[in-house]
Amino acid sequence: MNASLLSDDNPSIGVYTRSIGSGAEWWRVSLSERAFMYRIEHGRDDGSVDIDTVVDQENLDAKLQKWHREGYLSETEREQLAAAPQASADFMADLARASNAFAQSTVRTATSRSTAQVVTIGRIDVPLGTPNPLVPAVNPAWLFTERFNDIVEDIVENRRVMLIGHTGSGKTSLIEQIAARAQYGVLRSNMNGQTTVGDFVGFWTVKGGETVWVDGVLPAAMREGRWLIVDEVDFAEPAILAVLTAVLEPGGRLLLKEKGNDIVEPHPSFRLFATANAVGAMSQFRHLYQGANLMNEAFLDRWRVYLIDYLSPDEEAEVLMRTLAPHLSQTMAHTLAAIAADCRAAFAREDLASAFSTRRLLDWAQLMLRTGDPERAAGPAIYAKVSPEDAALIRSIIRHYIATQA
Ligand SMILES: Nc1ncnc2c1ncn2[C@@H]1O[C@H](COP(=O)(O)OP(=O)(O)OP(=O)(O)O)[C@@H](O)[C@H]1O
Ligand SMILES: [Mg+2]
Structure with a gap:
């Protein structure tokens, strides 16, 4: 050999x-x-x-x-x-035991602080805040689905939560609706525009001949225990991201260098949220959100990041019914939800360039009730917002479901 x-x-x-x-x-x-x-x-x-x-x-x-x-x-x-260690079956059995024990210990913690008033949102007990003018209005039509329980629990645990997803999928309103029910004031700051570090952190100004410091939205929220939503964080300038990073740790304090190194301690009710369209799992859609920046992993790792998808057709039909019943019938609601689902499928196939938000659907349905004409209502609610090619495809999807006059 x-x-x-x-x-x-x-x-x-x-x-x-x-x-x-x-x-x-x-x-x-x-x-x-x-x-x-x-x-x-x-x-x-x-x-x-x-x-x-x-x-x-x-x-x-x-x-x-x-x-x-x-x-x-x-x-x-x-x-x-x-x-090799016994494969996943053993791990899962261990995890089931650990997770049960964990649940027991948190139930105990919850009952031991049961003097605080709570409101139950989804399956989670949330300690009640105090009424104040910044508490958003409750939208009774807002639908809490099972998948939102984890987010509510994170808020109770004081985690930093980032919601990513397409425009109008319900990111901002989810936080607002939790705050509305639990009675916490909400401040919002949109990074896609003119928000400067000064607006965010604060600045010196002259008032009545005196130089005074004006808190920006971040220290204001931290001191007063507000919930701050940093919208479109993927458009934020690096200086703002640097400031945010400092307060992302639980109990993270803010150092106001401009104000002689004043330290801002977070109020126990302070919560920080971010929303973004094109980050992480959504980065495949960056071309649709022009100008969005890639977020680095170290920054993302400081958040719990949840992907908020559009509601399912059944859920969306329910939201339409809750918002527009008794004027809208069940069948109409399901037809409209199916149209939205088809438009989203076309978007996912890249046949459509524009996303179809729940906001758009609700607006179209409302205008349709006023005009009695789906096609006329679709003008300002849909067609005028998209390219002529997209409008033509959406029109054909609508006609597939609704026999409008040509
Ligand atoms: N679960 C839901 N129940 C009821 N309505 C919903 C729900 N999710 C979304 N909506 C409706 O969709 C609208 C748009 O949602 P929202 O403004 O929260 O979207 P967004 O994800 O923050 O969008 P953007 O990325 O454009 O800021 C809401 O005002 C609400 O009417
Ligand atoms: Mg939003």
């Missing part, structure tokens, strides 16, 4: 068996007489050998894959498996 072949340390060489049936069936891989070729034999249950052939590496790899699918393992693979 060729000396170089003897030193071949191909790990695939060995006998492959499986632990089903009699376990007597096997495949054997050995070095062949020819360089870079392997001998394969197949042993049957009855002790006979019915295949004895020579293959190249590529062919061998394909065979190995097939054997693995069928449950054959070599001696070495069996040893490796036995040495």
Whole structure:
């Protein structure tokens, strides 16, 4: 035999068996007489050998894959498996126990502070704040779905929450509606525009001949225990991101260098939120949100980032009903929700360049009720906001569902 072949340390060489049936069936891989070729034999249950052939590496790899699918393992693979920690089944069993114990301990914590008044949002008890003019109005039509429970829980735990998703998917209103029900004042600051570090942090100004400091939106929210929503954070200038990073740690304090190194401590009710359209899992849509910046991982890692998708057609029909019943019928609501879903599917296929928001759908439905004419209502609510090509495609989707006069 060729000396170089003897030193071949191909790990695939060995006998492959499986632990089903009699376990007597096997495949054997050995070095062949020819360089870079392997001998394969197949042993049957009855002790006979019915295949004895020579293959190249590529062919061998394909065979190995097939054997693995069928449950054959070599001696070495069996040893490796036995040495490895028990796979995911054990981990999941441990996790189930840990998670139950964790839930028990948090229930205990919740009851021990039961003197505080709470309001239940979804499945989560949220401590009540105090009424003040900055508390948003409750929108009774707003639908809390099961997937929002985790976010509400994060807010109770004082985590920093970033919501990402397409325009009009419900990011800002989710926070506002939680705040409305739990009675916390909300301040919003939009980064896509003229928000300067001065607006955000504060500045000196002259009032009645005196130079006074005016808190920006961040220290104001921190001192007064407001919930601050930093909208479109992916458009924020680097100086603002740097300031934000400082307060992202739980209990993070803000140092106002401009105000003689004044330190702002966060009020216990202070919460910080960000929304973005094109960050992280949404970065594939960056071309739709021109000017959005990539956020670095260190910044993103300081947030719990939730992807807020559009409501399902059934949920959206329910929101339409809650908002516009009794004028709108169930059937009408479902038809409109189906149109929105079709437009979104066309958007996902890149047949449409514009997203179809819940906001747009509600507006169209409202205008339709006033005008009695879906096509006329679609003008200002939809068509005028998109390109002529998009308008034509949306019109054809609408006509598929609603027989309007041409
Ligand atoms: N779960 C919901 N229940 C009821 N209405 C909803 C829901 N989600 C979204 N909406 C409706 O959609 C509108 C738009 O939502 P919102 O302004 O929160 O979107 P957004 O994601 O913040 O959009 P943008 O990225 O453009 O800021 C809301 O005013 C509300 O009417
Ligand atoms: Mg928003």
